[in-house]
Amino acid sequence: MASYPTLSIFIASSLLILSSFSNGKTPPKPKAFTFPIWKDDTTNQYYTTIQFGSNATTLNVGVDLGGKLLWFNSPEYFSAADSFRPTRCGTKQCKIADGIGCVFCFLSPPAPRCTNNTCSDYALNPFTGNEDYSGIGTDVLRVGSTRRAQYKVNNFPFKYAHDALLEGLATNLVGLIGLARTRVSLPAHLSSAFKIREKFTLCLPSSGANGSMIIGETAYIKPFQQISKSIRTTPLLRNPVSINGNEVIGNLTIQYFIGVKSIRVGETPLVLNQTLLSINKRTGEGGTSIRTVRAYTSLHKSIYAALVNEFVKAAAAKNIKRVASVAPFGACFDSKTISSTKAGPDVPTVDFVLQSKSVYWRFYGWNTMVRAGDGVMCLAFVEGQPNLSGPTTSIFVGGYQMENHLLEFDMAAEKLGFSSSLLLRDTSCNQFRAA
Ligand SMILES: *[C@@H]1O[C@H](CO)[C@@H](O)[C@H](O)[C@H]1NC(C)=O
Ligand SMILES: *[C@@H]1O[C@H](CO)[C@@H](O)[C@H](O)[C@H]1NC(C)=O
Ligand SMILES: *[C@@H]1O[C@H](CO)[C@@H](O)[C@H](O)[C@H]1NC(C)=O
Numbered sequence: 312m313a314s315y316p317t318l319s320i321f322i323a324s325s326l327l328i329l330s331s332f333s334n335g336k337t338p339p340k341p342k343a344f345t346f347p348i349w350k351d352d353t354t355n356q357y358y359t360t361i362q363f364g365s366n367a368t369t370l371n372v373g374v375d376l377g378g379k380l381l382w383f384n385s386p387e388y389f390s391a392a393d394s395f396r397p398t399r400c401g402t403k404q405c406k407i408a409d410g411i412g413c414v415f416c417f418l419s420p421p422a423p424r425c426t427n428n429t430c431s432d433y434a435l436n437p438f439t440g441n442e443d444y445s446g447i448g449t450d451v452l453r454v455g456s457t458r459r460a461q462y463k464v465n466n467f468p469f470k471y472a473h474d475a476l477l478e479g480l481a482t483n484l485v486g487l488i489g490l491a492r493t494r495v496s497l498p499a500h501l502s503s504a505f506k507i508r509e510k511f512t513l514c515l516p517s518s519g520a521n522g523s524m525i526i527g528e529t530a531y532i533k534p535f536q537q538i539s540k541s542i543r544t545t546p547l548l549r550n551p552v553s554i555n556g557n558e559v560i561g562n563l564t565i566q567y568f569i570g571v572k573s574i575r576v577g578e579t580p581l582v583l584n585q586t587l588l589s590i591n592k593r594t595g596e597g598g599t600s601i602r603t604v605r606a607y608t609s610l611h612k613s614i615y616a617a618l619v620n621e622f623v624k625a626a627a628a629k630n631i632k633r634v635a636s637v638a639p640f641g642a643c644f645d646s647k648t649i650s651s652t653k654a655g656p657d658v659p660t661v662d663f664v665l666q667s668k669s670v671y672w673r674f675y676g677w678n679t680m681v682r683a684g685d686g687v688m689c690l691a692f693v694e695g696q697p698n699l700s701g702p703t704t705s706i707f708v709g710g711y712q713m714e715n716h717l718l719e720f721d722m723a724a725e726k727l728g729f730s731s732s733l734l735l736r737d738t739s740c741n742q743f744r745a746a
């Protein structure tokens with residue numbers, strides 16, 4: 312597949328229809344859009360709700376930081392897909408979507424309408440590794456701005472997938488919405504369509520609470536405005552190697568990587584194989600990617616072993632009693648021997664040290680300990696499975712570690728901003744709003 316020169320014509324020409332306010336006034340040009348985020352407790356999947364198509368069908372879709380574009384399967388949408396438009400092969404839209412082939416009617420793709428010469432691509436379910444090949448199209452997405460007006464975005468790119476691809480998703484989800492570094496992801500499309508900064512802030516909720524995602528740039532309510540001013544930043548890195556295929560390998564260039572240089576437990580740095588921490592520019596191996604489709608941070612076998620070893624030692628020094636491990640976790644403890652703090656169980660902190668020793672992402676008990684049965688809490692990190700978490704990337708920062716942190720993905724500046732645990736500031740993602 313070729314890569315193409317910058318083509319912003321398609322998105323720029325997307326017609327924007329501003330819906331009227333109920334009082335008949337035209338809403339102002341939006342600066343940012345807001346999306347609710349929930350967590351499904353059975354699967355630990357994070358999802359949002361969108362309204363899509365001419366009938367504004369409500370769809371619950373998983374949030375995939377590394378996902379290329381929106382894909383779903385919904386009979387309810389299908390039966391009312393009046394404004395669906397297939398994307399034709401050889402068009403600018405097809406190039407922007409980076410489609411990899413052409414489907415014809417006789418192949419009976421599961422598209423709302425049977426069209427020849429349809430630009431097509433793979434969609435990936437990162438929970439199972441299953442893929443599906445079908446046509447790309449566009450339809451109307453309704454989005455809520457932070458000023459509470461609703462906007463319609465025409466020509467929003469997506470892929471109507473086979474229902475088999477839903478296997479492995481939480482029962483109320485009908486697909487996934489991609490936030491990756493493509494030109495057809497949700498942030499990329501809204502940014503081009505409304506000429507807003509290509510940036511989004513993710514605040515993942517913990518179980519039983521609500522979180523939010525804000526796309527664009529806006530002020531937040533107190534105390535989030537203050538918190539965002541004291542946010543630390545680290546460069547967003549690109550993995551130059553993309554290997555086509557399923558997510559087991561994935562197109563890594565579209566994922567968000569950060570440069571973890573070392574890991575500390577308390578003040579003690581782990582002794583790690585440095586080769587694993589950096590991205591090999593030739594093979595694409597190594598490095599640290601951030602994925603909302605991983606429940607817990609997974610670490611290369613040798614990094615995981617070093618973490619468990621040091622954490623168990625540091626916990627013992629705090630008189631925390633180790634008990635039998637509960638899969639998939641490698642270190643579990645008697646919760647009666649753990650006291651609690653504002654930021655969760657009082658356990659040794661885990662730091663991901665970034666570009667310098669003074670820039671680190673610190674995980675407190677709320678983000679490092681998970682209940683795994685009666686009276687048992689486990690270290691909420693797992694060993695990377697070569698074929699589930701990718702054979703090449705050493706660390707996947709997972710959802711549990713991101714919960715109740717403000718994470719600002721600023722693609723324009725190629726930076727990730729991260730707050731410390733919001734619990735230390737007596738708040739949580741449940742309260743996060745635009746001003
Ligand atoms: C569109 O939505 C309306 C109102 O919810 C519903 O009555 C109608 O059946 C829907 N149309 C289709 C084709 O599903
Ligand atoms: C699609 O192409 C096939 C083969 O050329 C043709 O037989 C069929 O009529 C076309 N279908 C439509 C809907 O254009
Ligand atoms: C989360 O949102 C739902 C629906 O919007 C609401 O009913 C519920 O009270 C909220 N939960 C919390 C903890 O705020």
Ligand SMILES: *[C@@H]1O[C@H](CO)[C@@H](O)[C@H](O)[C@H]1NC(C)=O
Binds near residue numbers: 409492493553564
């Ligand atoms: C990977 O994604 C990038 C960005 O969308 C694209 O330019 C490149 O062609 C893709 N490569 C493969 C092999 O899929």
Ligand SMILES: *[C@@H]1O[C@H](CO)[C@@H](O)[C@H](O)[C@H]1NC(C)=O
Binds near residue numbers: 584
């Ligand atoms: C460090 O990791 C690299 C990449 O997996 C491996 O080739 C090398 O042998 C490792 N070095 C040591 C000392 O284990």
Ligand SMILES: *[C@@H]1O[C@H](CO)[C@@H](O)[C@H](O)[C@H]1NC(C)=O
Binds near residue numbers: 696
């Ligand atoms: C990993 O791959 C092996 C061999 O292909 C397979 O037997 C195993 O079930 C896979 N494990 C997971 C967790 O997918």
